[in-house]
Amino acid sequence: MQFSQRITSMQESPIRKLVPIAEEAKKNGKKVYHLNIGQPDIPTPDAFFDAVKNFDEDVLAYSFSQGIPELIDSFIEYYKKYDIHFDKDEILITNGGSEALLFSLLTICDHGDEVLIPEPFYTNYNGFGNSAGVNVVPITTKAEDGFHLPSKEVIEKLITPKTKAIVLSNPGNPTGAIYSKEEIYMLRNIAKENDLYILADEVYREFVYDGFEYMSFAHLDDIADRVIITDSISKRYSACGARIGSIASKNKDLMKQILKLCQSRLCVPTIEQIGAAALVSVTDEYFTEVVEEYKKRRDIVFNALNDMDGVLCKKPHGAFYIIAKLPVEDAEDFVVWLLRDFDIDNETVMMAPAEGFYATKGLGKDEVRISYVLNENNLKKSMEIIKKGLEVYNSQK
Numbered sequence: 001m002q003f004s005q006r007i008t009s010m011q012e013s014p015i016r017k018l019v020p021i022a023e024e025a026k027k028n029g030k031k032v033y034h035l036n037i038g039q040p041d042i043p044t045p046d047a048f049f050d051a052v053k054n055f056d057e058d059v060l061a062y063s064f065s066q067g068i069p070e071l072i073d074s075f076i077e078y079y080k081k082y083d084i085h086f087d088k089d090e091i092l093i094t095n096g097g098s099e100a101l102l103f104s105l106l107t108i109c110d111h112g113d114e115v116l117i118p119e120p121f122y123t124n125y126n127g128f129g130n131s132a133g134v135n136v137v138p139i140t141t142k143a144e145d146g147f148h149l150p151s152k153e154v155i156e157k158l159i160t161p162k163t164k165a166i167v168l169s170n171p172g173n174p175t176g177a178i179y180s181k182e183e184i185y186m187l188r189n190i191a192k193e194n195d196l197y198i199l200a201d202e203v204y205r206e207f208v209y210d211g212f213e214y215m216s217f218a219h220l221d222d223i224a225d226r227v228i229i230t231d232s233i234s235k236r237y238s239a240c241g242a243r244i245g246s247i248a249s250k251n252k253d254l255m256k257q258i259l260k261l262c263q264s265r266l267c268v269p270t271i272e273q274i275g276a277a278a279l280v281s282v283t284d285e286y287f288t289e290v291v292e293e294y295k296k297r298r299d300i301v302f303n304a305l306n307d308m309d310g311v312l313c314k315k316p317h318g319a320f321y322i323i324a325k326l327p328v329e330d331a332e333d334f335v336v337w338l339l340r341d342f343d344i345d346n347e348t349v350m351m352a353p354a355e356g357f358y359a360t361k362g363l364g365k366d367e368v369r370i371s372y373v374l375n376e377n378n379l380k381k382s383m384e385i386i387k388k389g390l391e392v393y394n395s396q397k
Helices: 019-027 046-053 069-080 096-108 124-132 152-156 181-194 221-226 252-264 270-281 284-306 331-341 376-395
Strands: 031-034 091-094 114-119 135-140 163-169 197-201 227-232 245-248 321-325 347-350 367-371
Touching (some): 019 031, 019 331, 031 376, 046 270, 069 091, 069 270, 091 096, 091 252, 096 197, 096 227, 096 245, 096 252, 124 135, 152 181, 163 181, 181 197, 181 221, 197 221, 221 227, 284 321, 284 376, 331 347, 331 376
Parallel strands (some): 031 347, 114 163, 163 197
Antiparallel strands (some): 091 245, 321 367
């Protein structure tokens, strides 16, 4: 029996494909510190669970395809804090940010169309592109430049008649980079001059450090009709398992088209929507404390990496990821070796090989993505394991 080309051409998740090796290590008695996945350990706000516990209906019924009104209203109120203003018919609730991205691509692209994406990028962008029959054209960024964008001229050379959109994460996953106002204005001009959509994944909006100023593409009124914002409560409120996301755009005609896809999958789970709607009551103090906690964790990881011989990384100013260039030829081989053959006091580390975050063949082969979502003590132990592991690994080569 044959499988579809669509599925066979889809890459495995570089974040999850080594999980069986990590599980094998655990069965052999090792403790594994997971730096490979962006699963926060910050407690989910009580407001979510309280709302779910208070759900008292005789029938768990379908909700509206566009999302329950209470949740849409909560997103509208949330965006107002950032001076972003959406109407009720300009927001759709989705099964996480992932569905928001897939539905957006399916709506604006035909089979064989292209989207530009700065690489390295969230690996599922490639998977969503495959599913939608859309070709990903990478805009290459480099660790040496802090993963900032190349010039307008470089980007415009990648545009063809099949190019439909620029897709990007800001703040960035997997890089932690925050695009400057100049970069955002440059992309705005490119979109206007070449009739492109901007599909902006802004799920890490809260996580900005070092006094950097965050700017949303939703603040650009002159391209409001071509901006699509995808969002999620997963990282913002440490509620990854709830699978609640959204699509927002001032282009009402576009939103009517995306609604057809929402109707085709009927609805987002009702109870999770009720819990998510209550999160609008979470205070600013919660975010202040969470951001400060992640900043401390970022500093632990960044400073430790900078003290390791041969490691290159620029300080990221957003999200909770670092991409580090290691003094190894094959980062995946090193990650597997750490899990199978190395430990300190029966403890080891799992990271995500970064090659899978690139579309350009050969790039990222000596890089890893580290997610600093563990507590400070565990991060310090993890950095010691990586440092000693590099020394032992390279001494054997």
